[in-house]
Amino acid sequence: MxxxxxxxxxxxxxxxxxxxxxxxxxxxxxxxxxxxxxxxxxxxxxxxxxxxxxxxxxxxxxxxxxxxxxxxxxxxxxxxxxxxxxxxxxxxxxxxxxxxxTDRHLGIPGEQLPGSFSATEFVSWYSAHPDAAADSFVLGARSAVVIGVGNVAVDVTRILARGAAELSPTDMPQPALTALTASRVTDIHMVGRRGPAHARFTTKELRELGTLPEAEVIVDPAELALDPAFADPAALPAVPRRNIEVLRGWAGRAPRGAARRIRARFFLRPVELLADGGRVGAVRFERTAPDGRGGVVGTGRYEEIEAQLVLRSVGYRxxxxxxxxxxxxxxxxxxxxxxxxxxxxxxxxxxxxxxxxxxxxxxxxxxxxxxxxxxxxxxxxxxxxxxxxxxxxxxxxxxxxxxxxxEWAGWQAIERAEAELGASLGRGVVKLPDWESLRAAARGVP
Ligand SMILES: Cc1cc2nc3c(=O)[nH]c(=O)nc-3n(C[C@H](O)[C@H](O)[C@H](O)COP(=O)(O)OP(=O)(O)OC[C@H]3O[C@@H](n4cnc5c(N)ncnc54)[C@H](O)[C@@H]3O)c2cc1C
Ligand SMILES: NC(=O)c1ccc[n+]([C@@H]2O[C@H](COP(=O)([O-])OP(=O)(O)OC[C@H]3O[C@@H](n4cnc5c(N)ncnc54)[C@H](OP(=O)(O)O)[C@@H]3O)[C@@H](O)[C@H]2O)c1
Missing domain, CATH: 3.40.50.720 (NAD(P)-binding Rossmann-like Domain)
Known part of the structure; x- marks a missing residue:
């Protein structure tokens, strides 16, 4: 055999x-x-x-x-x-x-400042990965910058924008739920270095950002118009065409005063994370312009976006x-x-x-x-x-x-322990977040 x-x-x-x-x-x-x-x-x-x-x-x-x-x-x-x-x-x-x-690196100054994390670290934390070490993501933060416009960037943006009522029914570990429900983050900037036609997120995921009960999406029509494809999206493949339609629908809408704002930004290349009092305080971007071949070139003009939390979502490795x-x-x-x-x-x-x-x-x-x-x-x-x-x-x-x-029986014992933990917290299944509790549960130790 x-x-x-x-x-x-x-x-x-x-x-x-x-x-x-x-x-x-x-x-x-x-x-x-x-x-x-x-x-x-x-x-x-x-x-x-x-x-x-x-x-x-x-x-x-x-x-x-x-x-x-x-x-x-x-x-x-x-x-x-x-x-x-x-x-x-x-x-x-x-x-x-x-x-x-692991995560890919940006290779720019300030990347390792306190308050700057990879999306991988943030995802591991709210997913209860037992190797997750950091836990202070939203502590003291009002404004967050998410670098990258792939589906992981959309995920972490959405989790930052959701309220307590939306997160409580999930299997998120209790410490992450407590921290996120106490979060004072009101502005989340999701930033792409290229234009909307070259964003990597898919339309369903993008559209969902516009359905969050406690947040609204803000898009600057002038920034969308920097993309040559914006004028004639019909020539694009289906996914970018639909993405542009969704972004166009949000562009220039009057703010409705939601508790949180998601700002989808384009043509901004991160060049440095700037410190404020020993931790990240802003991200400095260079405005880019399309090079006509799907890439971008720098324009020599710069913009800073305030951020006490930076999540680098530029791919895995x-x-x-x-x-x-x-x-x-x-x-x-x-x-x-x-x-x-x-x-x-x-x-x-x-x-x-x-x-x-x-x-x-x-x-x-x-x-x-x-x-x-x-x-x-x-x-x-x-x-x-x-x-x-x-x-x-x-x-x-x-x-x-x-x-x-x-073996399988050990995993089933972990599943039972997670159901019991959830019941004791008045929630559904709640994941065990550390090696010790996972190992104890697998051995059947209550
Ligand atoms: C944050 C995030 C969210 C995603 N969300 C979605 C989604 O909503 N929908 C969707 O369709 N796709 C999603 N994807 C993509 C999808 O998860 C991947 O396509 C898929 O998981 C890749 O599968 P894999 O088996 O190659 O790797 P993985 O799923 O990463 O599995 C690898 C496994 O190998 C184990 N392992 C690693 N090293 C060792 C070792 N040395 N010894 C023993 N075991 C080891 C790991 O513990 C892990 O269990 C997401 C991806 C990410 C990063
Ligand atoms: N719901 C879902 O279906 C779901 C959810 C999560 C993940 N996934 C999948 O998982 C895979 C991984 O997703 P991902 O989001 O990690 O990766 P990704 O789709 O490759 O997106 C990475 C993003 O980072 C940007 N980037 C890379 N290097 C950069 C740099 N130096 N500076 C600024 N921006 C940079 C990329 O821009 P450029 O394009 O300009 O390089 C891109 O916008 C994808 O296939 C994704 O679809 C799916």
Whole structure:
């Protein structure tokens, strides 16, 4: 029987496991994750107020509960954990689906000032990721700048703009809920360095900003008009065309006096974060102009936007996993049709799928065809891989290294503990936010 380890239980890992068991009745798959909880960014990235997308976890669950699939949480592969080479010995094949865990940097002065955070840090905090360290995001802030105009920028803008009544029903951890409901942030500036025709958000997500009960969106028609596409959006592909229609609908509207204002800004390139009393006080931008080829050029004119909170939402980045090759420029593992390449040659039995294969773009569904391609490659290679005799149940091999995996029952115990915590707080399910409480819950310790 072919034994495969899938490292990472996000969408790409789960779709890989699903493809394998569906296409090959003779395969057994262990899905390993460094966290005791499955689902990757579906649990720790998808915004808590997007219950419908969050509920995709139920679809992923059915795969992890398949009789030939086993979830093994709390197993870190690479530096400080199980060496990749050892894992390779325990299984016929290993598929790395480890995502892109870190943020890209702006590389401008002041980026590290107190009050400046990556969107990744903010998302991890309100999503209860146990590695989240910072918690002072909105403390003392009146004005926030979100740098970037992708869907993550829209997510963090929306979470900053929502009121207590909207956030309380979510599974947000209690400390984040308490801080956000006490937030005094009244102005949120979401800023793109290019024009609206080149914004990366999708229309549904953009439109939602205009439906928030306690906030209004403000758009300067003169700034939209800087984009040559604004005059003739009909020539644009569907998504930017609809985005411009939505922005046009907001442009120049009289303010209705909502408690919070979201300002969608364009053609402003961040050049420096300015300090005020030892922490960030403003962001300095250079006004840009379209270069006619989809890019922008600086105009030499500058503008400062007040901000006690800056969230840098300029994309994610893969991190190297010790023992695996890494393309530092792209932040991905070199591969061909999902087969890992070492020095340009196929490394037998090693595969990748998802963001660590393609880079950090694409919605959950994009990972399905991506995983399918990898599964096809693996099953083509299976006859040769399965010839190698394995030492026995891989879990015994992990235990021999001092690793005690959190199995499915442990994860179910975490789910019960989160339901109980929510009930005790008069809320629905509330996520446990730290390693200690997750581990205790997984062991069944109340
Ligand atoms: C903030 C945010 C919000 C998003 N919201 C949406 C949305 O609303 N709708 C949508 O369609 N898409 C959304 N996306 C995109 C979607 O989440 C991604 O396309 C998808 O999660 C990528 O899947 P993945 O499996 O490659 O990576 P991930 O989901 O990141 O999964 C990687 C997994 O690998 C594990 N792992 C990492 N390193 C190791 C290691 N060394 N050892 C063991 N395990 C490891 C991690 O713990 C994690 O569980 C969002 C993305 C972000 C960043
Ligand atoms: N609801 C959803 O479906 C949902 C929610 C969240 C995330 N996602 C998906 O997850 C993926 C990642 O999203 P993301 O928002 O992190 O990335 P993204 O879509 O790549 O957007 C990154 C943004 O950062 C900007 N940027 C990059 N470098 C910059 C710099 N140096 N200075 C200023 N701005 C800079 C980019 O502008 P340029 O274009 O000019 O480079 C772009 O506006 C996307 O595919 C997204 O659709 C989906």
């Amino acid at each position: 072919l034994r495969v380890a899938v490292v990472g239980s996000g969408p790409s890992g789960v779709y890989t496991a699903q493809g394998l068991v569906q296409q090959d009745p003779g395969v057994r798959v262990d899905v390993l994750d460094r966290l005791p909880c499955p689902y990757g960014l579906v649990r720790y990235g998808v915004a808590p107020d997007h219950e419908k997308i969050k509920s995709l976890q139920n679809t992923l669950r059915t795969v992890l509960e398949h009789e030939r699939v086993r979830f093994l949480g709390g197993v870190h592969i690479g530096s400080g954990g199980v060496p990749a080479a050892r894992l390779r010995e325990l299984y016929h094949a290993v598929v790395y689906c480890v995502g892109a865990a 893969g991190v190297p996993l010790e023992g695996l090759p890494f393309d530092a420029e792209r932040g991905t593992v070199p591969q061909s049709a999902g087969r890992v390449l070492r020095g340009g040659a196929v490394a037998p039995g090693e595969y990748v799928a998802g963001w660590i294969k393609r880079g950090p773009t694409g919605v959950i569904g994009t990972n399905r065809p991506c995983a399918k391609e990898t599964v096809t490659s693996l099953l083509e290679d299976a006859a040769a891989l399965v010839r190698r005799e394995l030492p026995g149940d891989p879990v015994d091999g992990l235990r021999a290294l001092g690793v005690e995996p959190v």
